Amino acid sequence: MKVLVVGASGTIGQAVVKELSPRHEVIQASRSSATHPVDITQPGSIAALFKKVGPVDAVVAAVGDIHFGPLTEMTGEQFRLGLNSKLMGQVELVLQGQKYLNDGGSFTLTSGIAVDAFIRQIVNASAVNRALEGFAMGAAIELGRGQRINVVSPTVLTESLPVYGPYFIGFESVPAARVALAYARSVDGAGTGEVFRVW
Amino acid sequence: MKVLVVGASGTIGQAVVKELSPRHEVIQASRSSATHPVDITQPGSIAALFKKVGPVDAVVAAVGDIHFGPLTEMTGEQFRLGLNSKLMGQVELVLQGQKYLNDGGSFTLTSGIAVDAFIRQIVNASAVNRALEGFAMGAAIELGRGQRINVVSPTVLTESLPVYGPYFIGFESVPAARVALAYARSVDGAGTGEVFRVW
Numbered sequence A, B: 001m002k003v004l005v006v007g008a009s010g011t012i013g014q015a016v017v018k019e020l021s022p023r024h025e026v027i028q029a030s031r032s033s034a035t036h037p038v039d040i041t042q043p044g045s046i047a048a049l050f051k052k053v054g055p056v057d058a059v060v061a062a063v064g065d066i067h068f069g070p071l072t073e074m075t076g077e078q079f080r081l082g083l084n085s086k087l088m089g090q091v092e093l094v095l096q097g098q099k100y101l102n103d104g105g106s107f108t109l110t111s112g113i114a115v116d117a118f119i120r121q122i123v124n125a126s127a128v129n130r131a132l133e134g135f136a137m138g139a140a141i142e143l144g145r146g147q148r149i150n151v152v153s154p155t156v157l158t159e160s161l162p163v164y165g166p167y168f169i170g171f172e173s174v175p176a177a178r179v180a181l182a183y184a185r186s187v188d189g190a191g192t193g194e195v196f197r198v199w
Helices: A011-020 A043-053 A076-097 A123-140 A158-168 A176-188 B011-020 B043-053 B076-097 B123-140 B158-168 B176-188
Strands: A002-006 A025-029 A056-061 A101-110 A148-154 A195-198 B002-006 B025-029 B056-061 B101-110 B148-154 B195-198
Touching: A002 A011, A002 A043, A011 A025, A011 A056, A011 A176, A025 A043, A043 A076, A056 A076, A056 A176, A076 A101, A076 A123, A076 B076, A076 B123, A101 A123, A101 A176, A123 A148, A123 B076, A123 B123, A148 A176, A176 A195, B002 B011, B002 B043, B011 B025, B011 B056, B011 B176, B025 B043, B043 B076, B056 B076, B056 B176, B076 B101, B076 B123, B101 B123, B101 B176, B123 B148, B148 B176, B176 B195
Parallel strands: A002 A025, A002 A056, A056 A101, A101 A148, A148 A195, B002 B025, B002 B056, B056 B101, B101 B148, B148 B195
Antiparallel strands: none
């Protein structure tokens, strides 16, 4: 299969590339890529990426920023960070990508444990991640030509503990390589409308 | 209690005003209100409303537009309608309103059945409604001074069947007066982080 990984330079993205490369042609897109640069907050940038890459059998989105910070000081502008980046970036990849995705191809999006955990300062993630899962559930019944869509919801990565560990005290971390297996289940499997929790 | 109802001229809003008025001082805000006009897509308009109304004991948000339409033809711009209106409008009411909400006061937001129903053409609602519930869950553990937040998730209203009935074939409708009871449970009750489903 020809698989487009958006966010390929990130911790999850690198692990997904490593997991998929032995059996698939993997195209690596990221903000800093020399060959396939993309800024997911710019719909035109996503359009240019698909135009360059052409038809694909799978799109993996492991990408997007969210705002971390206390609710009592949060501004609407800060909250919009997650909407414009992690949510709309991935939604645009699907809305635009459905025209480039081959019959039976798959989208795999990335949410996160914040949907179901009571953790302070992650209200932006909680909203964005739930929205992504709601979007995928709704999209799964409407995509055409046998196209599929699933979501991977990882807990905090072992590799990310130096940065995010303080938010996730008491949570077991998982190595990115284990999270990458869930993307493989989505890409190589047959499911749609599924949320793969890696907790 | 002094209760601010945003979206007071809508089908749900009118029913909420009728339910709360016998025992509370209800301030009615809406896009078309002569005394308390508000455009929830404009943060400055929400700021002006709170400045005029002053401290309140409860804020009810029964407001916000979403995009209805097939996924296969949907643009990012159309999807953003629900984010800018129903989602960010209600989020802004909380982010800004927490400074005006008295100790122990409550926010009551409005999501909808689309979070859990497989219905075509409502992917925007599915994402937005889940985001609102995720936001409220996250906010419930961070609000200060005993402030509370809950969400009412109604199914299709009996009064709205002439417009939305075709999307909800096979679903039981509920009269707005019954939905209004859930808002009363939130405003007059003691719960926080709850989703009141009226299905």
